[in-house]
Amino acid sequence: MLLEVRDLHVEFTTRDGVAKAVNGVDYSVEEGETLAVLGESGSGKSVTAQAVMGILDVPPGRIAGGEILFKGRDLLRMKEEERRRIRGAEMAMIFQDALSALNPVLTVGKQLGEMYEVHRGMSRKDARAKAVELMDRVRIPAAKQRVGDYPHQFSGGMRQRIMIAMALALEPSLIIADEPTTALDVTVQAQVMDLLAELQRELNMGLILITHDLGVVADVADKIAVMYAGRIVEAAPVHEIYKAPAHPYTRGLLDSIPRLDQKGQELYAIKGLPPNLLRIPPGCAFNPRCPMAQELCRSDVPPLYPVTESPVARASACHFWKECLHG
């Protein structure tokens, strides 16, 4: 197993109290596998990723418990020095907004080359040559001429390619992409997603794709973990989840996508709002918005029930997953 997150808890201390952003998340990624983490804002999907990368703001953030095993070793027990060697070289991150993730006063060549200068101790000249090679690899036209350009001189799609190039520079075994195409236009989105998927196959990397877009997920992921209020509420292979969701939240998300055959009718909408993390409802966090909620849901936190074991492992954190699956 390349990465295994076990019972992770992350809290943020705020003026109004402690916000429990992540409440016991488990997931794992194998080499060459794509895990999509799906959730709305505040679901904890990005915070989990930041904890894995070790770029969580501490304080106000705090890892309150759990393990993050990377190639069998717990990252949370490592010294910062050791984590720094792993970060960038063994695992890398692609951010949503390339314009603010890149340094505006350094050329892209310099920023790409820095990876080799810092981690590999290359000379500036060699690093620059490597930067051109990388830009070619992510199909930036006229890489040689553009290596001295600054981030603002590139279009959104090209900037996102540079982000991808930077993440791939040291051929890491794990890539975490946090909403990599959300800021891009649809026609460019498709190009960037295809590129990412292709490079992943080529290098046999594990990929964690964080997104709120069910459509993007479906195109590339092997399995999905749906998060709500800091927990995974459903985990399943992509095809299974679309065919028959086993959690009312997943079902609600799928049903609220406009469909051709429902034009003119009211769209299905999940009622209410995502919960305030300072005051997560008792029992199942989704119960105030759930059409199936019963007394049990208001009192007992549902564990992640196994739905099927084989041929594929599925799990749902709903007391009534059977009814949801078949209803």
Place this chain on the structure above:
Amino acid sequence: MAESLLEVKDLVKYYPLTQGVLFRKQVGAVKAVDGVSFGLRAGETLGIVGESGCGKSTVARMLVSLERPTAGSITYKGEDISRLSGRALKAVRRNIQMVFQDPYTSLNPRMTVGDIIGEPYEIHPEVAPKGDRRRKVQELLDVVPDLGLYINRYPHQFSGGQRQRIGIARGLALQPEIIVADEPVSALDVSVQAQVVNLLEKLQDEFGLSYVFIAHDLSIVRHISDRVGVMYLGRIVEIGTDAEIYEHPTHPYTQALLSAVPVPDPQARAHRERIILSGDVPSPANPPSGCRFRTRCWKAQERCTTEVPLLAVPEVFTSGPAAHPSACHFAAEKRVVPHMPPQEGGRPVGKDTD
């Protein structure tokens, strides 16, 4: 064509590019909108889709007179409103209101919800005399669900979806005929988007509103719109009813756009054809000659470089759903959106409409 409530003709907006500090010499122009025409009928929803930089938001801003067009006309009830000023402009503005994209920046953080929604009455006191305002605001809050209790709160105490409802209530305050909504749901969470779309549709029925609905999310535009216009680099490249555009697109750009939409259903996805465009949208400061889409088009030929294709029903189509305006020399029908099979084990869904 039926009588239009609002008629936009050859609308153009150029932003000058200048050089020098003292003598600001114009060296060029960003052609944000370059000849856009469409009509909006009473009670209908016209969707406008396109990628960033295509000029759709500039069109919206001109419709509500936040920008003055460089050329062209916007006719509302037989009067060109694009050149109005002073009192006449104020009167027209009352009837055309806007809902903005970002509910976080479009509400004044120092004003209470009641003051925000009541502010239009300060500018148009004839709609509600001073003593009556509180009641009017309360009425608006009742129309827009789950805000009724919070009249004295501030915007930061609300979530994105609630804030967008405040923005909608403000847009309705003056009882306008037309609402221009610029990406009203794109900043919201998926589970909340559907709530706001439903609210907009309910309000349309209730008050007989006409909408210009601008968005880049094609599936939401289709759901809400009666007609759809597709924009590319300052021009409308194809316009028609939602079925004409989505089921029978004839412009290559529309086809590429539709095929690029991520389809969540893996079954439907297996049936679709994907057209992946190469390159990026060219700069509107220096658009390609002839057809603006030719640099990314797989059908482009010599003629596309020299001759600007006009937005008209292509000659090859005489009748049927493919016969709608499309600005392409080589317009051809191509179906890219697959029929979605009914979801297995899902909530009951209706028949496939064609």
